[in-house]
Amino acid sequence: MTAIRYDVTGIGNAIVDIIGRCDDAFLTKIDKTKGAMQLVEADEIARIYAMMGPAIEVSGGSAANTIAGVGSFGGRAGFIGKIADDEFGRIFSHDIRSQGVAFNAKPTTGGAPTSRSLILVTPDGERTMNTFLGISTEFESGGLDTELISASAIIYLEGYLFDRPQAKQAFREAVTIAKANNRKVALTLSDSFCVDRHRAEFLDLIRSGVDILFANEKEIASLYETTDFEMAANNVSRDAKLAVLTRSEKGSMVASGSDRIAIAPEPVANVVDTTGAGDLYAAGFLFGQSRGLSFEISGRLASIAAAEIISHIGARPLTPLGTLARSKALSI
Amino acid sequence: MTAIRYDVTGIGNAIVDIIGRCDDAFLTKIDKTKGAMQLVEADEIARIYAMMGPAIEVSGGSAANTIAGVGSFGGRAGFIGKIADDEFGRIFSHDIRSQGVAFNAKPTTGGAPTSRSLILVTPDGERTMNTFLGISTEFESGGLDTELISASAIIYLEGYLFDRPQAKQAFREAVTIAKANNRKVALTLSDSFCVDRHRAEFLDLIRSGVDILFANEKEIASLYETTDFEMAANNVSRDAKLAVLTRSEKGSMVASGSDRIAIAPEPVANVVDTTGAGDLYAAGFLFGQSRGLSFEISGRLASIAAAEIISHIGARPLTPLGTLARSKALSI
Numbered sequence: 001m002t003a004i005r006y007d008v009t010g011i012g013n014a015i016v017d018i019i020g021r022c023d024d025a026f027l028t029k030i031d032k033t034k035g036a037m038q039l040v041e042a043d044e045i046a047r048i049y050a051m052m053g054p055a056i057e058v059s060g061g062s063a064a065n066t067i068a069g070v071g072s073f074g075g076r077a078g079f080i081g082k083i084a085d086d087e088f089g090r091i092f093s094h095d096i097r098s099q100g101v102a103f104n105a106k107p108t109t110g111g112a113p114t115s116r117s118l119i120l121v122t123p124d125g126e127r128t129m130n131t132f133l134g135i136s137t138e139f140e141s142g143g144l145d146t147e148l149i150s151a152s153a154i155i156y157l158e159g160y161l162f163d164r165p166q167a168k169q170a171f172r173e174a175v176t177i178a179k180a181n182n183r184k185v186a187l188t189l190s191d192s193f194c195v196d197r198h199r200a201e202f203l204d205l206i207r208s209g210v211d212i213l214f215a216n217e218k219e220i221a222s223l224y225e226t227t228d229f230e231m232a233a234n235n236v237s238r239d240a241k242l243a244v245l246t247r248s249e250k251g252s253m254v255a256s257g258s259d260r261i262a263i264a265p266e267p268v269a270n271v272v273d274t275t276g277a278g279d280l281y282a283a284g285f286l287f288g289q290s291r292g293l294s295f296e297i298s299g300r301l302a303s304i305a306a307a308e309i310i311s312h313i314g315a316r317p318l319t320p321l322g323t324l325a326r327s328k329a330l331s332i
Numbered sequence: 333m334t335a336i337r338y339d340v341t342g343i344g345n346a347i348v349d350i351i352g353r354c355d356d357a358f359l360t361k362i363d364k365t366k367g368a369m370q371l372v373e374a375d376e377i378a379r380i381y382a383m384m385g386p387a388i389e390v391s392g393g394s395a396a397n398t399i400a401g402v403g404s405f406g407g408r409a410g411f412i413g414k415i416a417d418d419e420f421g422r423i424f425s426h427d428i429r430s431q432g433v434a435f436n437a438k439p440t441t442g443g444a445p446t447s448r449s450l451i452l453v454t455p456d457g458e459r460t461m462n463t464f465l466g467i468s469t470e471f472e473s474g475g476l477d478t479e480l481i482s483a484s485a486i487i488y489l490e491g492y493l494f495d496r497p498q499a500k501q502a503f504r505e506a507v508t509i510a511k512a513n514n515r516k517v518a519l520t521l522s523d524s525f526c527v528d529r530h531r532a533e534f535l536d537l538i539r540s541g542v543d544i545l546f547a548n549e550k551e552i553a554s555l556y557e558t559t560d561f562e563m564a565a566n567n568v569s570r571d572a573k574l575a576v577l578t579r580s581e582k583g584s585m586v587a588s589g590s591d592r593i594a595i596a597p598e599p600v601a602n603v604v605d606t607t608g609a610g611d612l613y614a615a616g617f618l619f620g621q622s623r624g625l626s627f628e629i630s631g632r633l634a635s636i637a638a639a640e641i642i643s644h645i646g647a648r649p650l651t652p653l654g655t656l657a658r659s660k661a662l663s664i
Binding site for chain 1: 423
């Protein structure tokens, strides 16, 4: 059996975010649902980009943000995702590796470009995402780094991959490899609309082998088709061994069997951009769990990481999260 | 004679900044002078990039930042600089055009890539720049947009262009076109080391036709080889019709003949990244002058723009500067 050499390995889309500000009227004009992630083609990306204001480019991707966060806490982390041999691919590789993350993907030449997401941030800090998958549409079982998965205590999967059959299949194979090595499987539901599109398959996967499920209020409501949070929590605690439910400014809740542990949110003076809030929450929680810390402390680390990320533009930490946690007297 | 259709047109290197944080020890390790701009080759960019932490990409370039700032104030602005047909070229074009700036450069195919600057920001907010000029090394007289220069009330030149003979020549031709059309010429000294390398030619240009000169304390000290600020100010007021001297947290001074007008700095709660401070100062001052405002009000607009830019990462404004100025009861 492979020895554990990594705390967490993430599998997801390797994306560079193109982040700009807009008002609500702009979202209406381009006919986008505020707060959602929508897959778009290259021509639509070009159309929206031409209409939007100035932007910054920063590495992103849901599971990738989480893994960069685990690295920033000082965890041993790995990432699996596809990049092309282009400027955005080099940016993505550099940024994730510079957090100490193992990322062994060979850039693909001559095909589609590296994935990008146009992220529009409204004055309330909410983000609306338009993702062009590019080379990530070629993500399939062959791209799995079996060695990395086998050597990781936890594998972490982003629900966004469910939107494509080949990626979903790769996803299931990753779970099989992890389970064969007695590793834990964590999953984030990613987006309420994505859950709505693939509800039965998400439930099937959760019931068959997810050890830690991350979801926000909207996503868990979509999964169980109820707006009653308590009812959704009761449902999920029957289906998943451990569920971690985030509720924005209301904090979060860990549901483990009949136990319910409330986690207070970390205060944030000024919410600038909520991109990556859930991703970084997951980073803190997974890092805490990989260190054998309690649900309470793992939740505190999660809240600290989420608070850091929403206080600035972009979904990668600007302050090393390990330093930040220690500055709050947390011993990690 | 061409009619004035633009307030300010800038001529400079079209650069995308790659900005990351580092400590002072890192600068020592890579043997770089803190606060300076150094031209480097592609292999050195790659070497430093591989060693540095995660970064963000955002459009930059000294004169380009100034011009984006003029656009952000609501001014009619143009920019002249070279880009390649690549991802960074598209980012640069999008960001400057989305500020309403006229930028008509045709991307060059098959040659060097679009310019980039690795900017390392230390905990004190100081930035140290390593610029790979790429396609900008091909900037020469042929690249001048004569129509744009002729139609602009002010042309604004960055001193960085002095480091290359062909660019310097293009620069002089731009001045000739501007003067033939009775336009004003503004120049920024850009960097004390650049001034040191080209002192005699800078003095020659200033004496022969610069209407507005921008310099910081170090640059003006380098130009006149004195650390006595008052002496440097007296020297420059003999050589330039109007000199605007910036002194970081000590504010700035407008020297017009024997007149000396002190401009107070705008308070900044938290200096995050000083990249672009001088560029945005120039934006506010030039915008004010293009609107026929007083030196005092132009200086206030300059200080407001500089304060906005140093309060966040990157040298392009995150808040529309026109809105910001009006929120401070300035009527522009």
